[in-house]
Amino acid sequence: MDRLHQLFSTKKKDILNIYFTAGYPQLDATGKIILALEKAGVDLIEIGMPYSDPLADGPTIQESGQVALENGMTLPLLFEQIEQVRKESSVPLIMMGYFNQVMQYGEEAFLRKCKAVGVDGLILPDMPLDVYEKDYKALFEDIGMNIVFLITPQTSEERILKIDALSRGFIYMVSNSSITGAKTGISETQLAYFNRINQMQLNNPRLIGFGISNNETFRTACTYASGAIIGSAFIRALAKGNDLNETIASFVSMVKNETVLK
Amino acid sequence: MQYTVDQRGYYGEFGGAFIPEMLYPNVAELRNLYIDLIYDESFQKEFQALLKDYVGRPSPLFLAKRLSKHYNTNIFLKREDLNHTGAHKINNTIGQILVAKRLGKKRIIAETGAGQHGVATATVCALMGIECIVYMGAIDIERQAPNVSRMRMLGAKVVPANSGSKTLKDATNEAIRDWINNPEDTHYIIGSVVGPHPYPDMVARFQSVISEEMKWQLKEQTGSENPSMIIACVGGGSNAAGAFYHYMENKEVRLVAVEAAGMGIHSGESAATSVLGTKGIIHGSRTLLMQTEDGQIIEPYSLSAGLDYPGIGPLHAHLIDTGRAEAVSITDDEALKAAYFLSKQEGIIPALESAHAFAALDKIKYSSEDIIVINLSGRGDKDLATYIKHFENYG
Numbered sequence: 001m002d003r004l005h006q007l008f009s010t011k012k013k014d015i016l017n018i019y020f021t022a023g024y025p026q027l028d029a030t031g032k033i034i035l036a037l038e039k040a041g042v043d044l045i046e047i048g049m050p051y052s053d054p055l056a057d058g059p060t061i062q063e064s065g066q067v068a069l070e071n072g073m074t075l076p077l078l079f080e081q082i083e084q085v086r087k088e089s090s091v092p093l094i095m096m097g098y099f100n101q102v103m104q105y106g107e108e109a110f111l112r113k114c115k116a117v118g119v120d121g122l123i124l125p126d127m128p129l130d131v132y133e134k135d136y137k138a139l140f141e142d143i144g145m146n147i148v149f150l151i152t153p154q155t156s157e158e159r160i161l162k163i164d165a166l167s168r169g170f171i172y173m174v175s176n177s178s179i180t181g182a183k184t185g186i187s188e189t190q191l192a193y194f195n196r197i198n199q200m201q202l203n204n205p206r207l208i209g210f211g212i213s214n215n216e217t218f219r220t221a222c223t224y225a226s227g228a229i230i231g232s233a234f235i236r237a238l239a240k241g242n243d244l245n246e247t248i249a250s251f252v253s254m255v256k257n258e259t260v261l262k
Numbered sequence: 263m264q265y266t267v268d269q270r271g272y273y274g275e276f277g278g279a280f281i282p283e284m285l286y287p288n289v290a291e292l293r294n295l296y297i298d299l300i301y302d303e304s305f306q307k308e309f310q311a312l313l314k315d316y317v318g319r320p321s322p323l324f325l326a327k328r329l330s331k332h333y334n335t336n337i338f339l340k341r342e343d344l345n346h347t348g349a350h351k352i353n354n355t356i357g358q359i360l361v362a363k364r365l366g367k368k369r370i371i372a373e374t375g376a377g378q379h380g381v382a383t384a385t386v387c388a389l390m391g392i393e394c395i396v397y398m399g400a401i402d403i404e405r406q407a408p409n410v411s412r413m414r415m416l417g418a419k420v421v422p423a424n425s426g427s428k429t430l431k432d433a434t435n436e437a438i439r440d441w442i443n444n445p446e447d448t449h450y451i452i453g454s455v456v457g458p459h460p461y462p463d464m465v466a467r468f469q470s471v472i473s474e475e476m477k478w479q480l481k482e483q484t485g486s487e488n489p490s491m492i493i494a495c496v497g498g499g500s501n502a503a504g505a506f507y508h509y510m511e512n513k514e515v516r517l518v519a520v521e522a523a524g525m526g527i528h529s530g531e532s533a534a535t536s537v538l539g540t541k542g543i544i545h546g547s548r549t550l551l552m553q554t555e556d557g558q559i560i561e562p563y564s565l566s567a568g569l570d571y572p573g574i575g576p577l578h579a580h581l582i583d584t585g586r587a588e589a590v591s592i593t594d595d596e597a598l599k600a601a602y603f604l605s606k607q608e609g610i611i612p613a614l615e616s617a618h619a620f621a622a623l624d625k626i627k628y629s630s631e632d633i634i635v636i637n638l639s640g641r642g643d644k645d646l647a648t649y650i651k652h653f654e655n656y657g
């Protein structure tokens with residue numbers, strides 16, 4: 001069983017997934033951030049592959065991506081960094097990026113490299129479901145790479161069932177119709193949507209993302225799904241903090257509402 | 263060879279809809295409905311009436327005698343510059359605002375480079391009384407100031423895009439983000455034959471009125487529907503798509519797509535996608551685009567805001583890739599020369615974008631018997647500041 005399935009088979013609740021952009025705030029921060037998040041008790045880490053034109057991301061993530069690219073982040077370098085940190089880390093790692101990045105690397109080469117360095121799954125928000133099914137599903141299965149698809153409040157029931165059938169790992173449940181970082185708090189409409197999806201009894205576990213930023217929103221998300229994903233709020237904390245380890249420890253404890261032991 | 267879009271939304275290997283799930287319902291709705299909607303009788307009636315009485319179509323096909331004499335051939339100008347709002351862009355916005363109305367949308371968003379598409383969108387929104395938000399790169403807001411004022415006067419809100427190169431690509435990103443954030447009541451009027459399927463096909467169909475008219479106008483004036491070649495500038499490629507549309511299957515007609523080479527194709531300051539581009543994804547479509555080995559989109563450059571885009575529409579990628587269309591690259595310098603030259607030769611000040619098409623006459627081979635149609639996509643009013651600035655060197 002891979003690290004991702006291992007996690008979901010042993011932990012059903014309160015899974016905390018943190019997103020960060022590789023190469024931000026410094027080029028060599030990748031490994032340090034992963035180790036600090038793991039130490040702080042984060043269950044799953046999503047590594048953003050910085051992209052020039054991140055359509056599905058909000059301004060916070062886009063700006064962090066621009067800084068990362070200016071710092072010199074590239075895919076080959078990121079793979080090296082992940083390979084290095086894997087020697088000390090056993091937390092499940094997901095890579096999130098745009099399909100063009102994978103295409104230019106070469107789809108098969110990319111998947112094999114992910115597998116080789118210890119990446120457990122991928123989120124490629126602009127890879128169409130039908131293209132995946134027709135052209136890449138067999139390859140993902142052959143290589144043993146997990147794939148995570150998104151659903152939103154507007155996704156039809158029929159399509160959710162199809163996404164559930166094609167997902168391997170978990171389903172990324174977009175909390176509201178917006179790009180990352182855009183809104184805060186969780187509304188009645190969103191709760192109705194969470195309930196509706198809950199009642200569908202999907203095969204894959206779900207993590208709720210977009211607009212999760214603190215203990216309150218994390219708690220709410222956790223009552224309706226297996227856990228939640230935090231991105232923009234974490235990037236903002238990194239931007240403000242001085243010492244990486246300290247910033248990360250206090251951010252994670254803030255989300256989980258634990259007191260940090262000094 | 264099929265040049266129009268196939269069942270799956272592709273032109274050969276180009277096209278498709280590479281969009282995040284958040285956009286899926288809106289794009290799928292359009293995809294399922296657009297053909298039935300736009301060929302519906304009441305739609306066509308309203309569309310044709312507006313093209314005639316509001317836009318002022320048909321646009322004339324004008325034999326440019328002095329230009330023809332200079333180049334020793336026969337040059338016709340398709341006068342899209344005479345349309346209401348001064349460019350071909352309005353053909354598409356009239357079509358899309360009618361689509362938006364029929365889909366019950368209450369809010370319109372658009373991206374713009376030169377501001378022509380923004381003005382054309384603001385115009386149809388005013389005409390229909392619908393809210394309008396236009397995203398425009400901060401650099402373009404500066405260099406196309408008259409169009410920014412026009413949009414505001416027409417009641418549109420102009421929002422600057424401050425990321426990346428602060429030009430058309432980034433304005434498009436911001437518009438897409440807006441659409442993601444407003445999935446229920448908003449229609450995104452894309453201004454060129456770019457974006458996810460069905461946009462490239464829908465926009466090409468609305469612009470195809472250009473070549474539809476060309477056919478009978480040429481027949482009237484030359485005795486034959488077919489020119490020897492059609493020359494059009496390509497930013498995303500909508501005026502070119504419209505000018506080529508009804509001739510794509512007719513191999514006797516040469517199709518010449520003119521791109522902006524900026525300071526020179528290999529200067530690092532260019533937007534010559536067909537030369538510098540490789541296959542990849544931009545704004546939801548698989549096409550040719552300028553990118554690094556790592557798949558990062560390269561910031562383009564052209565003096566002309568409407569051609570300052572690092573990709574081309576998938577239809578053009580297909581036409582060029584299969585050899586059906588020839589691509590020509592024109593520098594800022596060559597385009598400026600052509601603009602001053604046309605002004606003095608024919609009394610027509612072209613848009614800087616369109617000037618690129620005229621400069622191609624110096625780059626391609628033709629004979630004295632040939633009938634050449636140049637799609638004069640827009641007028642130069644918006645570029646007056648640029649023309650005044652360079653007057654010393656070219657005037």
Ligand SMILES: Cc1ncc(COP(=O)(O)O)c(C=O)c1O
Binds near residue numbers: 567613640641
């Ligand atoms: C006059 C004119 N021509 C051409 C273009 C380029 O667009 P397209 O390639 O879609 O025709 C623009 C875009 O702003 C324009 O204003």
